[in-house]
Amino acid sequence: MINPPEHALNMEELHWQLGLLQNLDVGLIVLDADHRVHLWNSFMANHSGIRDSVAQGKRLSELFSGFPARWFQRKLESVFLLRSQAFITWEERPYLFHFKPYHPITGLADFMYQNVTLIPLTSPSGAVTHVGIMVYDMTAAAMGQKALHQANEELGRLSRTDRLSGLANRGHWESCLEQEFERFCRTQQPSSLVMLDVDHFKKVNDTYGHQAGDEVIRVLANTLKSHARSTDLPGRYGGEEFGVLLVNTRSSDALVFAERVREAVELMVVEHAGTRIEFTISLGVAEANNDYRSHEDWMRQADAALYHSKESGRNRTTLAEDLE
Numbered sequence: 251m252i253n254p255p256e257h258a259l260n261m262e263e264l265h266w267q268l269g270l271l272q273n274l275d276v277g278l279i280v281l282d283a284d285h286r287v288h289l290w291n292s293f294m295a296n297h298s299g300i301r302d303s304v305a306q307g308k309r310l311s312e313l314f315s316g317f318p319a320r321w322f323q324r325k326l327e328s329v330f331l332l333r334s335q336a337f338i339t340w341e342e343r344p345y346l347f348h349f350k351p352y353h354p355i356t357g358l359a360d361f362m363y364q365n366v367t368l369i370p371l372t373s374p375s376g377a378v379t380h381v382g383i384m385v386y387d388m389t390a391a392a393m394g395q396k397a398l399h400q401a402n403e404e405l406g407r408l409s410r411t412d413r414l415s416g417l418a419n420r421g422h423w424e425s426c427l428e429q430e431f432e433r434f435c436r437t438q439q440p441s442s443l444v445m446l447d448v449d450h451f452k453k454v455n456d457t458y459g460h461q462a463g464d465e466v467i468r469v470l471a472n473t474l475k476s477h478a479r480s481t482d483l484p485g486r487y488g489g490e491e492f493g494v495l496l497v498n499t500r501s502s503d504a505l506v507f508a509e510r511v512r513e514a515v516e517l518m519v520v521e522h523a524g525t526r527i528e529f530t531i532s533l534g535v536a537e538a539n540n541d542y543r544s545h546e547d548w549m550r551q552a553d554a555a556l557y558h559s560k561e562s563g564r565n566r567t568t569l570a571e572d573l574e
Contacts, residue, residue, distance in 0.1 A: 277347070277385030280371065285309050285326060288380065297349040297362070314347060322346070329368045329381050338366040340388045351389045363392035412486040414464055415471035423485025424545070427495055431545035434538040442504035444494040445552040446511070446533040449564040451490040454529060462522045463490075466529055469520050477511050493552075501537035501569055508533045508567040516565060532559035536570035 277297070280289035290305040300313055311319035329336050338346060340363040349362040365388045371380040410422035418426070430441050448454070448466060455463040467490065474484040474494060483495040496504050512531055520527040534555025542548045555568040562568070 275387070277383070279310075279383040279385070281310075281326070281381050281383065283330065283379060285323070287313075289382075293385070294347075297352070298347065316348070318343075318346075325368060326381055329370050330378050333370050333372075333378050335370070336368040338364075338368075340365055340392050344392075347385065351387075359389050359393055363388045415467055415486045415492075417471050417474065417492070418483055418485035420485065420487050423483060423487065423493060423495070426483050426485075427493070427549070428545040430495055430497060431538060431542070431548055435540075439498055440500050440537060442496045442499045442501050442535060442537045443548055443552045444496065444504055444508050444533055444535050445487070445549070445556045446492050446494075446508070446531050447556065448490040449530045449532055449560070451529075454527065458522065458525055458527060462520075462525065462527060465522045466490075466520055466527060469518065470515065470531070473511060473514055473518070477507065477514070493549075499537075501535055501571060504535045504537065505567060505569060508535055512565065512567055530565035532556060532564045533567040534559055534570065535567060 274291065274293060277293040278289060278291040279287060279294060282288055286307050286309055287305045290300075290302040294305070295301055298313070305313060309319075310322065311317045325336050325338070345361055345364045346366050347362075347364065349364075351359045351362045365386040367384045367386075369382040369384070370378040371382050373379045410418060412419040417423075427443070433439065434441055448470065451463065451466070454466055467486075470492065471484070471486065474492060478484050478494060479496075481497045483497075485493050485495075487493045494507070496507060499507075512533060515529065515531050518528075520529070534552045534557070536548060536552035536555060538548055542551070551570040554573060555570040558573060559566045559568045
């Protein structure tokens with residue numbers, strides 16, 4: 251048996267290697283010291299729409315409009331200078347080349363997320379004469395990580411939200427109240443607390459049913475949200491009782507807020523299952539002061555003002571300072 255000549259084997263191996271490079275599911279580019287393209291594989295051609303013959307001898311900034319040329323040049327120069335690899339992750343920069351995603355699982359993405367590796371390529375003399383660039387499609391991983399992050403955010407939001415009213419639940423709301431009281435102690439910046447509940451709520455449930463009572467809770471919660479500022483925090487404390495934390499607010503201004511809410515509720519009619527329900531609320535207002543040792547003391551004063559409103563005939567607002 252006659253063995254093929256050695257140069258024939260070398261040519262065959264080179265052919266195999268070039269075939270592998272062209273068909274890798276990874277982008278592969280080789281740039282020279284002048285940052286011009288010497289190798290442009292099929293991945294790059296297919297996703298960019300730029301043929302290898304067109305890319306040859308061009309700089310990347312000539313091939314792609316909006317390419318971050320200065321930023322990328324610094325990356326390349328560090329590879330040539332330090333003779334070490336450099337990496338670009340999609341978390342650092344979502345993409346280097348604006349390609350469309352092509353896998354069905356990544357169809358929701360607007361572009362292909364990419365990880366990029368820059369590799370110094372040496373000549374036989376040991377000098378770094380070229381840089382190899384490998385582009386990996388990370389869209390599936392990126393979309394999965396983003397979906398997980400969004401799910402965790404939603405779980406966090408749900409853990410802080412009262413399901414019926416859509417307001418902050420008791421745990422989250424009281425935690426914020428505690429933080430605000432600590433801020434007041436440090437800065438002496440005013441804040442006020444409004445506590446309120448539905449007058450004769452048991453009668454609403456007994457007369458119209460618990461679903462009607464739930465609708466009253468939802469309508470009242472929406473009223474609080476519509477009157478609150480972005481810096482205020484309304485929350486459902488429990489049952490038919492609510493609290494509103496008014497940051498940087500004196501009790502006089504909190505009284506104005508409380509009265510606006512009370513009057514809005516007094517005028518509204520809740521429609522439920524063909525039934526018209528009218529109801530009122532009673533409120534108590536307390537401004538934070540240095541006599542309180544804790545946020546619980548603050549709440550107790552607002553509650554005391556609320557109960558005074560109830561005992562005085564309901565459908566009214568009482569300032570805690572007026573009880574002293």
